[in-house]
Amino acid sequence: MSRILNIGAAQMGPIQPDESRASAVARLVAMMREAKGRGCDFVVFTELALTTFFPRYYEEDRAKMDHWFEREMPGPETRFLFETADELNIGFYLGYAELTPEGRHFNTAILVDGNGKITGKYRKIHLPGHADHDESRIVQHLEKRYFEPGDMGFPVYRQNDAIMGMLICNDRRWPEAYRVLTLQGADLVVLGYNTPDINTTGLYEPSYLRSYHNHLSMTANAYMNSCWVVGTAKAGVEDGCGLIGGSCIIQPSGEIVTQATTVEDELITFACDLDMAKLGKETIFNYAKHRRVEHYGRITSQTGVEIADQAAE
């Protein structure tokens, strides 16, 4: 019994602020061709894969940041990626900044099939950071300024014989996200991330913890949701700001099966047996048998902390 999907995680080295979309797309296409050469059916690119991580820049007038966003997908500078997918018959996940015809801004990922057609979309729900300039920070992290929270929930899609869910960066630290996806049967969760290698608030945090938390969040949620997880970084030093690498593919046991070793453009691949997700789903994490939703009410009825009376000081 096996249901193999050969997946590539195409880590991207830094994109400097002056690098063009065409140049970034050329790098993605090069990795897509390499993935095809290694037998991949599907490639996971990173979050905001077409530009530098622009939420580090404060701009009073938000409209002046619109040049970082895509008004159409594919557009003139990105079409080549879709055409190559069609040529090679290879699907992909791509993260980018989306500006809708209505003028709304999202941190978005799309799913594209082996014919170069968009088959799914997800808009990032767990936006980290802050909305206003914060002088106390070493580096700004203005995702809450430039993006709206996603408005599509956590959809899943059937593609390449997987039930696939998409997440983006900070979502991977929120167990709610994986749970909503796997309650819909997801056996594969794909995501990209741009994660600073220091705590940019200026609070002391040992640098190794950033990488530990990255892997800890994804491995534990792969295990507790019995699904494959593919996490792809943008890595290296962008405009003076370091981003962690550590792109990896994780099997449903929560074990990393392959992992990037650089902070540059680097493709890692693994022949993933999607049926390995069944063991957990049918036994220890059989939701129908073991979940007790009558005791989970606070998870949906309450956003922030509410200290119960018997625990008040």
Add this chain to the structure above:
Amino acid sequence: MSRILNIGAAQMGPIQPDESRASAVARLVAMMREAKGRGCDFVVFTELALTTFFPRYYEEDRAKMDHWFEREMPGPETRFLFETADELNIGFYLGYAELTPEGRHFNTAILVDGNGKITGKYRKIHLPGHADHDESRIVQHLEKRYFEPGDMGFPVYRQNDAIMGMLICNDRRWPEAYRVLTLQGADLVVLGYNTPDINTTGLYEPSYLRSYHNHLSMTANAYMNSCWVVGTAKAGVEDGCGLIGGSCIIQPSGEIVTQATTVEDELITFACDLDMAKLGKETIFNYAKHRRVEHYGRITSQTGVEIADQAAE
């Protein structure tokens, strides 16, 4: 800024089926005295700490298993533990099988203060295993036969200056449990476990994975909920069946700060600064700022998997 609680995790070696409650209690008391000698304010004992792990035994007539349960707490054989707590001014968590006056059966944990008074109770919600004899298994795991699922939700209690939540064994693999506790402000989650060192269904599973999953679940949930986690095992070979050890104390960064090295009675201690939970709670895991409950609906509206139309085969 610090708010130190010196905690002991009192791992217990095996309890053979013929060992008396009085003998088990004497072992717990010995560890409590050792904990006091090391300056502890609070000791975490294990799940079902008074008897062997009896859900491994099938009995057609459930009533014949009632001798494994406690009808009162404290009772004649357990009172010594409460008296010692009062003498030493040390609080504790204790797991045991509870038989209520109404004849209901629960896998229960209680919180006891430094005066030897019961101040909190939790009844295990995520019961693993099965309800009927399963011939295909190497060892039975009949928690669903002998216990009802807990009926108290996930309460938190203020004790020793902590907001403390209790879990039991398999609960530690369910992110919903930690989330409900920390939505009520928990900065410390304490739990005991009895975890076989093989997959008792007979399915192949490398033995090291049992220990990996134990730590993975607790470390990731400590991090994703920004709380201390103390996990205490019953360990070693009970009636021919091995149980993992690995008792540990985990700080809110998800790092293990101390860990047992044996599968015997073994006390580990750590001076836990409860205020370390604040960093995460005020920044990356500030629930009020970042959670988006409008997209979590399935977590409470749906128990098992429901594959969405667009993902159907």
